[in-house]
Amino acid sequence: MTTQWYVGVDLGGTTIKLAFVDSYGDIVYKGEVPTNTDNEGSEITTDIAKWIDQSLVHLGESKDRLHSIGMGAPGFINMETGYIYQAVNIGWKNFHLKDRLEMDAGLPVIVDNDANIAALGEMWRGAGDGAKNLLCVTLGTGVGGGIIANGNILHGVNGMAGEIGHITAVPEDGYPCNCGKTGCLETVSSATGIARIAKELVTDFPNSLLANEYKKEDKMTAKIVFEAAENNDECALLVVNKVTYYLGFALANLANAFNPEKIVVGGGVSKAGETLIKPLEKAFQQFALPRVAEGASIVVATLGNDAGVIGGAWLAKTQK
Amino acid sequence: MTTQWYVGVDLGGTTIKLAFVDSYGDIVYKGEVPTNTDNEGSEITTDIAKWIDQSLVHLGESKDRLHSIGMGAPGFINMETGYIYQAVNIGWKNFHLKDRLEMDAGLPVIVDNDANIAALGEMWRGAGDGAKNLLCVTLGTGVGGGIIANGNILHGVNGMAGEIGHITAVPEDGYPCNCGKTGCLETVSSATGIARIAKELVTDFPNSLLANEYKKEDKMTAKIVFEAAENNDECALLVVNKVTYYLGFALANLANAFNPEKIVVGGGVSKAGETLIKPLEKAFQQFALPRVAEGASIVVATLGNDAGVIGGAWLAKTQK
Numbered sequence: 076m077t078t079q080w081y082v083g084v085d086l087g088g089t090t091i092k093l094a095f096v097d098s099y100g101d102i103v104y105k106g107e108v109p110t111n112t113d114n115e116g117s118e119i120t121t122d123i124a125k126w127i128d129q130s131l132v133h134l135g136e137s138k139d140r141l142h143s144i145g146m147g148a149p150g151f152i153n154m155e156t157g158y159i160y161q162a163v164n165i166g167w168k169n170f171h172l173k174d175r176l177e178m179d180a181g182l183p184v185i186v187d188n189d190a191n192i193a194a195l196g197e198m199w200r201g202a203g204d205g206a207k208n209l210l211c212v213t214l215g216t217g218v219g220g221g222i223i224a225n226g227n228i229l230h231g232v233n234g235m236a237g238e239i240g241h242i243t244a245v246p247e248d249g250y251p252c253n254c255g256k257t258g259c260l261e262t263v264s265s266a267t268g269i270a271r272i273a274k275e276l277v278t279d280f281p282n283s284l285l286a287n288e289y290k291k292e293d294k295m296t297a298k299i300v301f302e303a304a305e306n307n308d309e310c311a312l313l314v315v316n317k318v319t320y321y322l323g324f325a326l327a328n329l330a331n332a333f334n335p336e337k338i339v340v341g342g343g344v345s346k347a348g349e350t351l352i353k354p355l356e357k358a359f360q361q362f363a364l365p366r367v368a369e370g371a372s373i374v375v376a377t378l379g380n381d382a383g384v385i386g387g388a389w390l391a392k393t394q395k
Numbered sequence: 396m397t398t399q400w401y402v403g404v405d406l407g408g409t410t411i412k413l414a415f416v417d418s419y420g421d422i423v424y425k426g427e428v429p430t431n432t433d434n435e436g437s438e439i440t441t442d443i444a445k446w447i448d449q450s451l452v453h454l455g456e457s458k459d460r461l462h463s464i465g466m467g468a469p470g471f472i473n474m475e476t477g478y479i480y481q482a483v484n485i486g487w488k489n490f491h492l493k494d495r496l497e498m499d500a501g502l503p504v505i506v507d508n509d510a511n512i513a514a515l516g517e518m519w520r521g522a523g524d525g526a527k528n529l530l531c532v533t534l535g536t537g538v539g540g541g542i543i544a545n546g547n548i549l550h551g552v553n554g555m556a557g558e559i560g561h562i563t564a565v566p567e568d569g570y571p572c573n574c575g576k577t578g579c580l581e582t583v584s585s586a587t588g589i590a591r592i593a594k595e596l597v598t599d600f601p602n603s604l605l606a607n608e609y610k611k612e613d614k615m616t617a618k619i620v621f622e623a624a625e626n627n628d629e630c631a632l633l634v635v636n637k638v639t640y641y642l643g644f645a646l647a648n649l650a651n652a653f654n655p656e657k658i659v660v661g662g663g664v665s666k667a668g669e670t671l672i673k674p675l676e677k678a679f680q681q682f683a684l685p686r687v688a689e690g691a692s693i694v695v696a697t698l699g700n701d702a703g704v705i706g707g708a709w710l711a712k713t714q715k
Contacts, residue, residue, distance in 0.1 A: 151686075208552045222652060224551075229544050231654020232528045233690045236544075242648045243682045246566070254684055325648070328562045332542060332649055334551020362563045364574055366471075370553045 077140065081391040082182065084123055084146035085189060085383025086110065088164035091119070092380060093126050095134075095141070096388030100200040102381060104130055116166040124179035143183040145391030147192035147383050148172060154230050157186035185394045189383060190237060191228045193376075194221025196386030197339045201378040206336040210329060211376070212239050212322075214344035217253075218261040218268075222333065239329065240265070244321040264322040266344050269297040273314045280310035301347035316354055323358025330359070330367050341376030348375060397460065401711040402502065404443055404466040405509060405703025406430065408484035411439065412700060413446050415454075415461070416708030420520040422701060424450055436486040444499035463503040465711030467512035467703050468492060474550055477506035505714045509703060510557060511548045513696075514541025516706030517659045521698040526656035530649060531696075532559050532642075534664035537573075538581040538588075542653060559649065560585070564641040584642040586664050589617040593634045600630035621667035636674055643678025650679070650687050661696030668695060 078098055085092040087110060094105035108126055111118045123144075131138060150162025157173020159165075176184045187195075194211035197203045203211075207226040213219040220239030222229045229236040240261035241254050249258015250271070262268050274295045277286050285303040289295050303311035326338055338359075345351065352373055360368045378385060398418055405412040407430060414425035428446055431438045443464075451458060470482025477493020496504045507515075514531035517523045523531075527546040533539040540559030542549045549556040560581035561574050569578015570591070582588050594615045597606050605623040609615050623631035646658055658679075665671065672693055680688050698705060 206552070208556075220652070224544055224549050224556075225547070227545065229653060231544075231687075231690070232526070232656035233654060233686065235684065235687050235690065236528075236652065236654040238651045238654070238684055238687065241651050241684050243644065246644055246682075256682070256684070324563065324566055328645070328648060329652055331558045331561050332540070332556065333549060333652070334553060334556040334558075336552035362566075362576070364555065364558055364561050364576070366553065367551075367555050367558065370551070370555065 079142040080140055081142050081388035082127060082144040083384030083387030083391070084144060085192065085387060086119070086146065086148045086165065087189070088112075088149070091123060091126075092384050093123065093130075094381070094384035094388070095130065096385060098392060100385055100388065102385065104134060105381075105384065106130065110165065112164075112166045115168070116162075116170070119165070120172070120176040120179045123176060124181075127180055127182075138181065141182055143185065143391040143394065144176065144180060145192065145387035145389065145394070146172070146176065146184060146186050147189035147387055148186060149189050152186060152188055152234055154187055154234060157184060183394075185390050187228060187390055188221070188234070188237070190219035191221040192386035192390060193341065193382040194223055194237075194339070194386065195228060195389045196378050196382035196384070197341065197376050198223055198226075198386075199389045200385050201382060202339045202374040202376050203337050208333070208335045209337045209339060210239075210326070210333065210335040211339045211341065212326065213342035214264055214266065214340065215342035216265060216267055218265045219342075224333065239325065242325045242329070244325045260321065260325045264318055264325075264344075266297040266342075269300055269314065269318050269344065270295040272317055273300045273311070276314055276317075277310055283310035284308035285311045285314070297344050297347075301350050305350050315350065319351065319354040320358045323355050324362050326355075326373075327359045327362030327368075330363050330371055334367055335371055338371055338373045339376050340373065341382065345375045399462040400460055401462050401708035402447060402464040403704030403707030403711070404464060405512065405707060406439070406466065406468045406485065407509070408432075408469070411443060411446075412704050413443065414701070414704035414708070415450065416705060418712060420705055420708065422705065424454060425701070425704065426450065430485065432484075432486045435488070436482075436490070439485070440492070440496040440499045443496060444501075447500055447502075458501065461502055463505065463711040463714065464496065464500060465512065465707035465709065465714070466492070466496065466504060466506050467509040467707055468506060469509050472506060472508055472554055474507055474554060477504060503714075505710050507548060507710055508541070508554070508557070510539035511541040512706035512710060513661065513702040514543055514557075514659070514706065515548065515709045516698050516702035516704070517661065517696050518543055518546075518706075519709045520705050521702060522659045522694040522696050523657050528653070528655045529657045529659060530559075530646065530653060530655040531659045531661065532646065533662035534584055534586065534660065535662035536585060536587055538585045539662075544653065559645065562645045562649070564645045580641065580645045584638055584645075584664075586617040586662075589620055589634065589638050589664065590615040592637055593620045593631070596634055596637075597630055603630035604628035605631045605634075617664050617667075621670050625670050635670065639671065639674040640678045643675050644682050646675075646693075647679045647682030647688075650683050650691055654687055655691055658691055658693045659696050660693065661702065665695045
């Protein structure tokens with residue numbers, strides 16, 4: 076008998092990433108289709124089913140080749156029933172995702188949060204390197220997270236576990252966050268937060284490299300901050316130190332409670348590599364218990380855009 | 396066939412608490428023996444075995460009545476092998492606890508950390524009320540903790556998970572902690588930490604009720620702080636607000652990551668009841684995501700000294 080493949084699906088606000096993944100986590104075939112948010116996202120499950128069928132034809136394979144679908148979606152999800160309470164960017168509200176996709180695709184479906192399946196992907200085939208106690212933090216426009224303990228994603232009592240971005244990193248006089256609180260990690264360690272801090276600090280350093288780049292680009296981004304920091308620009312280094320201080324504080328506090336083996340940092344900001352990781356490690360060690368710091372290594376995510384589909388496949392492979 | 400009992404054992408620096416517990420978590424018979432730390436604690440496993448045998452004789456029961464032993468111990472433990480790296484208060488170093496106790500008592504043994512089995516006890520028969528996502532914090536001389544996710548204790552990669560007392564609650568200018576860091580939760584929310592804060596603040600309120608009680612008792616304790624706070628003493632209320640602000644901050648940050656259904660507060664300090672819980676809830680809500688705060692209730696532990704033996708029995712009952 077030929078081995079079966081798993082379908083990994085990673086739904087984002089702009090595109091749906093899809094892949095056939097073998098039982099070792101290798102991507103056999105992958106693609107993406109635009110996310111159609113018309114009619115409250117009612118075409119999405121059909122679009123996924125069509126991609127699957129067309130890809131099978133293209134590969135000359137039959138449906139029997141596929142075992143099941145593991146899918147990540149944004150928003151508030153009931154993981155057990157695959158029911159979406161709300162996914163603002165997609166247009167879904169009270170949407171039976173699992174049931175609809177099972178009907179459209181004719182395969183069993185398991186659904187989880189998009190940040191969680193990315194964490195599973197990194198655990199299985201990425202920077203997690205098989206570590207079963209793993210903390211994943213994604214530094215993008217916002218800050219997302221997934222926590223894996225003993226190989227299982229933590230969901231908590233109502234699916235909110237892993238909301239690392241809303242840990243309070245600045246207890247006093249913090250910046251307002253979209254969530255309604257102030258001083259959330261997201262306000263200081265997301266790409267948006269980094270740019271905001273840089274804009275504040277750069278006014279004191281009008282002749283810095285960062286100030287020049289800011290003028291040239293006509294906008295402040297995390298990217299130009301880290302580039303200037305790599306060139307030892309004093310102002311940029313101050314920004315990076317501030318950002319990593321807060322991130323190290325939040326991650327160390329989590330690590331003291333959860334004792335992970337790996338802390339995987341992903342998202343656009345993680346492209347800064349060692350310029351981010353080195354000062355982050357320093358701050359982390361300041362706030363983590365020595366035995367906890369010894370046990371944990373901080374690494375950059377390696378799967379990039381494939382983390383979600385590979386994690387989705389893991390979910391499908393291990394579903395009970 | 397008569398149902399079997401589980402032996403719950405809770406080892407402390409002064410006494411060993413022991414109980415026979417039925418499969419519903421009811422204590423059938425209990426007792427305690429002094430912890431003999433002579434000869435590096437080498438008599439402890441024999442003392443436990445003797446208590447078991449004598450108690451069976453006393454109850455007119457045979458050894459068949461017992462299924463297995465679940466035991467909580469302080470210190471650094473390898474939970475899988477039941478091996479103690481070090482337990483300073485007991486005198487153990489590199490001690491084969493599980494193997495020794497199995498030989499002495501002739502029953503299967505499972506070992507975990509003392510704070511963790513207390514959390515399991517509260518989950519099963521105490522304030523946790525069966526909640527499978529539960530955060531337990533013990534406010535005593537120090538601050539301990541246990542985290543239960545999906546009904547399982549989190550251990551982390553080297554058994555350090557749940558070290559809630561060493562979450563940094565005061566990021567800047569914090570007080571030195573025994574662990575070598577500064578500003579740990581333990582420095583501000585343990586009985587010791589509360590007394591220290593009260594001693595500092597009371598100098599500004601020489602005519603307060605708290606100042607009077609302090610003079611009368613000739614020492615500052617968490618107990619007199621909470622008693623004065625109950626009587627609306629301004630100084631004592633300031634102390635309680637400061638203490639619960641830090642505790643609420645640390646617990647809310649954890650809750651944002653773990654999304655627990657119950658947060659169980661135990662230990663001597665928790666005897667303050669609503670005088671502690673009310674301001675704690677306020678601080679918690681300030682730092683927790685609204686959906687996380689909605690999902691979580693903060694409650695006082697109800698099992699007192701029985702939490703450990705009941706949790707030990709749960710461990711024995713559910714061991715694989």
